[in-house]
Amino acid sequence: xxxxxxxxxxxxxxxxxxxxxxxxxxxxxxxxxxxxxxxxxxxxxxxxxxxxxxxxxxxxxxxxxxxxxxxxxxxx
Amino acid sequence: xxxxxxxxxxxxxxxxxxxxxxxxxxxxxxxxxxxxxxxxxxxxxxxxxxxxxxxxxxxxxxxxxxxxxxxxxxxxxxxxxxxxxxxxxxxxxxxxxxxxxxxxxxxxxxxxxxxxxxxxxxxxxxxxxxxxxxxxxxxxxxxxxxxxxxxxxxxxxxxxxxxxxxxxxxxxxxxxxxxxxxxxxxxxxxxxxxxxxxxxxxxxxxxxxxxxxxxxxxxxxxxxxxxxxxxxxxxxxxxxxxxxxxxxxxxxxxxxxxxxxxxxxxxxxxxxxxxxxxxxxxxxxxxxxxxxxxxxxxxxx
Numbered sequence: 001x002x003x004x005x006x007x008x009x010x011x012x013x014x015x016x017x018x019x020x021x022x023x024x025x026x027x028x029x030x031x032x033x034x035x036x037x038x039x040x041x042x043x044x045x046x047x048x049x050x051x052x053x054x055x056x057x058x059x060x061x062x063x064x065x066x067x068x069x070x071x072x073x074x075x076x
Numbered sequence: 077x078x079x080x081x082x083x084x085x086x087x088x089x090x091x092x093x094x095x096x097x098x099x100x101x102x103x104x105x106x107x108x109x110x111x112x113x114x115x116x117x118x119x120x121x122x123x124x125x126x127x128x129x130x131x132x133x134x135x136x137x138x139x140x141x142x143x144x145x146x147x148x149x150x151x152x153x154x155x156x157x158x159x160x161x162x163x164x165x166x167x168x169x170x171x172x173x174x175x176x177x178x179x180x181x182x183x184x185x186x187x188x189x190x191x192x193x194x195x196x197x198x199x200x201x202x203x204x205x206x207x208x209x210x211x212x213x214x215x216x217x218x219x220x221x222x223x224x225x226x227x228x229x230x231x232x233x234x235x236x237x238x239x240x241x242x243x244x245x246x247x248x249x250x251x252x253x254x255x256x257x258x259x260x261x262x263x264x265x266x267x268x269x270x271x272x273x274x275x276x277x278x279x280x281x282x283x284x285x286x287x288x289x290x291x292x293x294x295x296x297x298x299x300x301x302x303x304x305x306x307x308x309x310x311x312x313x314x315x316x317x318x319x320x321x322x323x324x325x326x327x328x329x330x331x332x333x334x335x336x337x338x339x340x341x342x343x344x345x346x347x348x349x350x351x352x353x354x355x356x357x358x359x360x361x362x363x364x365x366x367x368x369x370x371x372x373x374x375x376x377x
Contacts, residue, residue, distance in 0.1 A: 016292075019284045021263055023178045027166040030180065057181045058129045063170040064163050 002038055005046070009035045025062030026052070036067040082209075084192035089209025091118050092196075096215075111222035111229055115193070115303050119310040122189060123318075126182055130318065134326055137176040141329045143168060176328075190307065197301040201230030224302050233298035241302065248305040249297040253290040255312035259319055260285055266333040267323045 013031050024030050034049030041048060048067065056062070095117040096110050103109040140147075146168055154161040169175045199206035205216035222229050227244035228236075236242075261282065297305055327333035 015284060015288055019260055019281045019289070021178075021260075021267075023180060025166075025169075025175045025177045025179050027162045053180060053184070056179045058132055058179055060175070060179070061170045061173050062166055062175045062177065064166050 002042055002045075005038045006035050009038075025056050025060055026065050027063075028066065030056050033065070033067055036069075040067065040069055081188070081192055081195070084188055085196055085209035087209075088118065088189060088192045089196050089211050091121060093210060093215060106218045106221055108223035108229065111219055111303075112224045112306055115229070115306045116310045118189075118193070119307055119314060122186065123311065123314045126185070129182055130322075133176070133178050134322060136174040137328050138326070139172075139174045140176055143172060143174075144329065186311070190304070193307055194300065194304050197230050197303040201228070201232070201235070201301055205230075224306060227302050229303035229306065230301045232301050244302060245297060245305065248302070248309050249290065249293045251309050252293045252297070252305070252312055255309070255316050256289050256293075257282075257285050259312070259316045262316070262319060262323065266336075267319065267328060267331050 009031050013035075017031065022029075026033070028036075030049070030053050033052050034045070037045035037048040037052075039045070045067075052065070092111075092114040095114040099110040099113055103113075147165065150161060150164045150168065154164060196208045196211070199208045200211075200216050200219045205220045207213060207216050211219070220228065220230055225244050226240040227238070228241070231238065231241045233242055233245040264281065297308075300308075323331075323333045324337075327337055
């Protein structure tokens with residue numbers, strides 16, 4: 001499931017996004033943020049990505065904003 | 077889902093029916109012209125609402141002139157590290173509370189309206205027509221017969237056997253592809269600051285737009301009612317016009333269009349010595365007073 005989502009995002013990044021002017025106010029861009037978030041958090045990552053998209057609006061000033069990746073303690 | 081979108085159905089159908097009623101005395105009630113122009117009017121209203129956002133973005137783009145030295149410095153410092161370069165650039169924008177990038181909001185804001193229009197028109201296309209929003213039975217019946225160049229505005233390519241519907245759909249898809257292409261090309265050739273080694277990327281992008289976008293439009297377009305395609309085409313045309321205007325009058329510092337404008341201004345100042353005739357010609361951008369001082373342009377080179 002995660003792979004499908006991430007696959008769609010990668011397709012978007014490779015084929016669709018390059019043909020538009022850069023528009024994201026953040027670094028990394030919303031799409032790569034979404035990919036990282038979903039890879040690491042699954043469904044919660046989707047929510048994180050949605051929240052990021054909402055934060056990336058005309059009234060924000062953007063900035064550097066990475067996905068916070070928790071160290072997996074003992075899980076693996 | 078319907079309960080969330082219900083207000084949107086109401087808004088969209090209200091705007092359409094209001095414009096339709098205004099136009100009915102001119103083009104007659106059941107005429108496709110009234111109904112098509114109502115959809116076009118909906119686009120115009122939405123795009124006018126979005127203009128302030130656009131102006132805001134352009135303002136912050138112009139504020140970048142002041143940051144130019146910092147940006148050059150960053151580019152030089154992290155020449156070989158694209159990631160660090162982007163990071164520092166974003167930090168700089170944030171620090172100065174100006175961000176030239178548009179964000180996805182203007183596009184995303186239009187998506188629900190697009191979807192609402194799709195549903196409303198689909199309802200009209202049903203047999204018997206389904207009323208949504210503020211539409212009355214009479215409206216729906218009238219709209220179901222309204223034609224755009226001979227094709228009913230609620231018909232879809234896949235849902236109709238009529239040749240005219242297919243021809244009009246194909247024409248609109250071609251139009252959408254063409255406007256997207258010219259808009260993006262205009263931006264890349266004239267509107268963006270020149271970058272090194274972007275030539276390759278540009279060719280790649282143009283190829284994508286030439287081939288992939290018509291495919292995307294075609295695949296989705298055959299499922300959409302003609303009315304939605306009218307909406308889409310109009311909004312594309314608007315985007316193109318808006319960008320044309322901005323590139324001509326208010327180009328991004330550093331872009332080819334900017335240099336061209338500077339050259340023209342210089343020429344004008346050089347040729348015409350009398351200040352009166354000169355100032356009439358040059359268009360002054362309206363500056364908002366009482367706000368934070370806009371950084372002065374210091375392009376003398």
